[in-house]
Amino acid sequence: MTSRLPRPQSSPEPKTAGGFAPSLKRKVVPEEDDIASQQPTSKKPAGSSGFRPKPLEASRNATTNSASTATRKPLSSAPPTRLTIPRAPAAARPTTSAAARGTNLPTARKPSASRVPSTTAKRVVSGPTAAPEQTIAAPDVITNLHKRLTTLEEAHTQDTERVQVAASSTAVASAAHQEQLQTLQSELITAQVQLASTSAQLQSATNQLASAQAQNASLQGELGAAKGLLRARDDAEQTLKQEILALKGEVLDGKTALARAQDECGDLRRTVAREQEDAEIRVRRGERLLREAKDEIDDKDARMSKLRAELAGAVDAGAQSLEQHRTSTLRIALLESQLAEMHRAKAQWEEERAELEEEKQALKEESTRGEEERRKLHEIVMELKGNIRVFCRVRPVLPSEEEGLSEGESLAAQIAYPDSSRPYPSGEKEIVMSAAGLEREWDAGMGNKPRKEVWNFNFDRVFTPASTQADLFAEISQLAQSSTDGYNVCIFAYGQTGSGKSWTMEGGSTEATQGMIPRAVAQVFRVAEDLKDKGWSYTMEGQFLEIYNETITDLLAPTPAPGDPPRKHEIHHHPTTHLTTVSDTLTPVVNSPAEVQNLLAQAQKRRRVAATIMNERSSRSHSVFTLRIRGVQNPSQPGGEVVERIGTLNLVDLAGSERLAALNHHQGAAAGLGQSTNGAAVQERLKETQNINRSLSALGDVIAALGNGPGSHVPYRNSKLTYLLQNSLSGNSKTLMVLNLSPLAAHLNESLTSLRFATKVNNTTIGTAKKVQVANGTGR
Numbered sequence: 001m002t003s004r005l006p007r008p009q010s011s012p013e014p015k016t017a018g019g020f021a022p023s024l025k026r027k028v029v030p031e032e033d034d035i036a037s038q039q040p041t042s043k044k045p046a047g048s049s050g051f052r053p054k055p056l057e058a059s060r061n062a063t064t065n066s067a068s069t070a071t072r073k074p075l076s077s078a079p080p081t082r083l084t085i086p087r088a089p090a091a092a093r094p095t096t097s098a099a100a101r102g103t104n105l106p107t108a109r110k111p112s113a114s115r116v117p118s119t120t121a122k123r124v125v126s127g128p129t130a131a132p133e134q135t136i137a138a139p140d141v142i143t144n145l146h147k148r149l150t151t152l153e154e155a156h157t158q159d160t161e162r163v164q165v166a167a168s169s170t171a172v173a174s175a176a177h178q179e180q181l182q183t184l185q186s187e188l189i190t191a192q193v194q195l196a197s198t199s200a201q202l203q204s205a206t207n208q209l210a211s212a213q214a215q216n217a218s219l220q221g222e223l224g225a226a227k228g229l230l231r232a233r234d235d236a237e238q239t240l241k242q243e244i245l246a247l248k249g250e251v252l253d254g255k256t257a258l259a260r261a262q263d264e265c266g267d268l269r270r271t272v273a274r275e276q277e278d279a280e281i282r283v284r285r286g287e288r289l290l291r292e293a294k295d296e297i298d299d300k301d302a303r304m305s306k307l308r309a310e311l312a313g314a315v316d317a318g319a320q321s322l323e324q325h326r327t328s329t330l331r332i333a334l335l336e337s338q339l340a341e342m343h344r345a346k347a348q349w350e351e352e353r354a355e356l357e358e359e360k361q362a363l364k365e366e367s368t369r370g371e372e373e374r375r376k377l378h379e380i381v382m383e384l385k386g387n388i389r390v391f392c393r394v395r396p397v398l399p400s401e402e403e404g405l406s407e408g409e410s411l412a413a414q415i416a417y418p419d420s421s422r423p424y425p426s427g428e429k430e431i432v433m434s435a436a437g438l439e440r441e442w443d444a445g446m447g448n449k450p451r452k453e454v455w456n457f458n459f460d461r462v463f464t465p466a467s468t469q470a471d472l473f474a475e476i477s478q479l480a481q482s483s484t485d486g487y488n489v490c491i492f493a494y495g496q497t498g499s500g501k502s503w504t505m506e507g508g509s510t511e512a513t514q515g516m517i518p519r520a521v522a523q524v525f526r527v528a529e530d531l532k533d534k535g536w537s538y539t540m541e542g543q544f545l546e547i548y549n550e551t552i553t554d555l556l557a558p559t560p561a562p563g564d565p566p567r568k569h570e571i572h573h574h575p576t577t578h579l580t581t582v583s584d585t586l587t588p589v590v591n592s593p594a595e596v597q598n599l600l601a602q603a604q605k606r607r608r609v610a611a612t613i614m615n616e617r618s619s620r621s622h623s624v625f626t627l628r629i630r631g632v633q634n635p636s637q638p639g640g641e642v643v644e645r646i647g648t649l650n651l652v653d654l655a656g657s658e659r660l661a662a663l664n665h666h667q668g669a670a671a672g673l674g675q676s677t678n679g680a681a682v683q684e685r686l687k688e689t690q691n692i693n694r695s696l697s698a699l700g701d702v703i704a705a706l707g708n709g710p711g712s713h714v715p716y717r718n719s720k721l722t723y724l725l726q727n728s729l730s731g732n733s734k735t736l737m738v739l740n741l742s743p744l745a746a747h748l749n750e751s752l753t754s755l756r757f758a759t760k761v762n763n764t765t766i767g768t769a770k771k772v773q774v775a776n777g778t779g780r
């Protein structure tokens with residue numbers, strides 16, 4: 001490469017130059033040196049910058065004109081960093097690449113040359129301190145500019161140094177170069193001016209950059225603040241969204257609560273409405289009460305006024321009453337003392353009552369002991385007397401029988417009770433009949449029997465017409481009670497029609513007139529109840545039979561329908577228990593006296609009653625009420641004996657015992673009274689009477705046979721009556737015959753017949769009664 005700087009034509013290139021050779025050699029290789037080599041070689045005066053830039057065009061032209069063409073290198077190959085064309089601000093320049101700017105100087109230089117004066121423009125372009133690019137937006141550009149500036153300055157310094165070297169070396173160069181040097185110097189000055197201007201521009205740009213950086217920093221700060229605000233706003237927005245969600249939830253809850261509250265509100269409204277209604281009602285009621293109270297107050301005011309007036313009057317009367325009050329006070333004091341006395345008396349009475357209670361208890365115990373004693377006595381009597389006893393009872397004259405009689409006139413027979421003044425058991429056993437006015441009748445009835453005007457009879461006890469049902473039962477109760485001890489007891493009423501048999505056995509409807517049957521039944525139930533304390537329990541069965549014309553009828557069975565075949569009842573006697581049973585009969589269990597009473601009433605309806613000339617309600621049949629009593633005593637201790645007692649209480653109302661003669665005698669009387677006397681009816685009555693008498697005779701025969709002692713034949717089977725009562729008439733039973741007598745004189749003969757029959761019975765000893773008691777299934 002050849003330098004563009006003018007050099008002496010004679011001096012060979014590197015080999016001959018003493019002081020300049022290194023410098024020239026150095027310019028050949030590095031391209032940076034090319035620019036220096038292109039600089040004018042004219043010397044610069046001392047004290048100047050030593051660097052005189054020259055426009056490239058001019059330099060090239062000069063180089064082209066003065067330098068050897070053999071060593072000259074085209075400018076286009078010079079490195080761009082060595083020669084940077086001063087440029088206008090980026091905005092005013094056409095866009096060119098850095099390579100184009102640096103590498104194609106001629107190309108780039110052309111437009112510049114066209115815009116500026118040729119000289120000035122050339123100097124600016126060739127200046128070592130090319131102006132930084134006007135683009136100052138980015139800091140790296142500025143940095144590059146700084147670097148380039150530094151490089152330019154360094155290059156300038158080097159160029160200056162080379163220029164000085166070249167100047168000193170070329171001082172002696174040609175004068176032609178002097179002119180060029182001066183030109184170059186002027187161009188350098190111009191370039192320096194331009195450089196100063198560019199520096200100013202650079203400073204301005206730097207300031208602008210600093211300002212822009214500050215502005216940028218401010219903007220960055222503002223941006224950061226804005227971003228912070230934006231984040232804060234986002235956070236706030238997020239918070240707001242969450243709050244909105246929460247609020248929505250609250251709103252939903254609120255809506256639910258509102259709906260509930262509305263419901264409650266509705267309920268409350270209704271409640272309030274109700275309460276309001278109630279309150280209104282209460283208010284109305286209160287108003288009404290107020291009105292009433294006002295009325296009452298008015299009324300009371302009126303009454304008060306009246307009372308005041310009365311009080312005024314009373315005050316006057318008070319004085320008078322005061323005296324009365326004093327009197328009353330005295331009376332009250334007296335009454336109080338009397339009351340105190342009464343209290344004392346009451347206390348005393350209470351004490352006495354307690355004592356009486358004790359006495360009563362003692363008496364009860366004594367009574368129990370007495371009862372026991374009486375029972376023992378009863379047993380003794382029964383043993384002494386035998387097991388059949390006879391009571392005689394005379395009924396009173398009935399009011400109906402006294403009708404039509406004149407005063408003092410009487411139909412009563414002459415009956416006396418000689419020992420009635422002595423109480424039983426020492427007295428009340430005799431009865432005396434007088435028959436003075438009836439001798440002919442007696443003769444007629446009894447044939448050639450000896451005449452007697454007075455007949456005296458003795459029985460176990462005689463009851464006068466004045467005696468009551470209770471009197472009779474007092475003597476019978478022990479006998480009835482025996483049935484609960486396991487005895488067979490038979491009580492039968494004997495007597496002519498109308499003598500009072502039914503009355504004695506059944507009695508009236510009142511408690512006082514109750515007959516022996518209800519009383520005996522009540523007694524049995526009472527005893528059974530008392531014996532519960534001793535571990536006894538009793539069961540009882542009732543039976544009610546009728547024997548009419550030797551036929552048994554069950555009075556407790558339903559009334560048979562017309563055409564029904566008559567039931568046949570067989571009588572059976574148990575050999576061990578001595579129980580008598582009748583087949584096909586009802587024997588209902590009875591639990592109380594009332595139930596027994598019902599059975600009696602039921603039987604009474606079925607009882608055959610036939611009108612007779614003797615008694616319009618005369619019974620023409622025997623009736624037998626039987627109460628079977630079974631008592632069981634459980635042992636008080638385990639392993640003890642179970643004791644069982646079986647007793648029977650027979651209460652018999654016998655048919656009328658009037659004789660046939662009496663029947664015939666009274667038949668005429670009946671005809672006189674307009675009663676039925678037709679043949680069939682009389683025959684029927686006759687047959688009834690015969691049957692009755694036959695059975696009664698059989699009863700007498702049985703009793704007589706029993707009196708003959710053990711082993712004698714007893715004709716029980718001669719009649720249904722005796723066969724039915726077999727176990728109650730035998731030696732194992734206790735029998736009582738109540739002879740009922742009519743008090744009428746007209747019935748005296750019948751009464752005497754009955755008395756004689758009863759006497760026979762009374763004189764019979766039929767043995768000692770035995771009770772039926774079984775222990776652990778073994779009879780003893």
Ligand SMILES: Nc1ncnc2c1ncn2[C@@H]1O[C@H](COP(=O)(O)OP(=O)(O)OP(=O)(O)O)[C@@H](O)[C@H]1O
Pocket residue numbers: 394395396398495496497498499500501502503504615617618619620654655656740
């Ligand atoms: N002790 C007495 N006290 C009062 N009245 C009695 C007494 N005894 C019987 N009578 C009355 O005498 C009448 C006849 O008595 P009751 O009918 O008892 O006789 P009877 O012997 O049963 O007669 P029949 O054999 O015909 O049935 C009845 O009106 C009865 O009320």
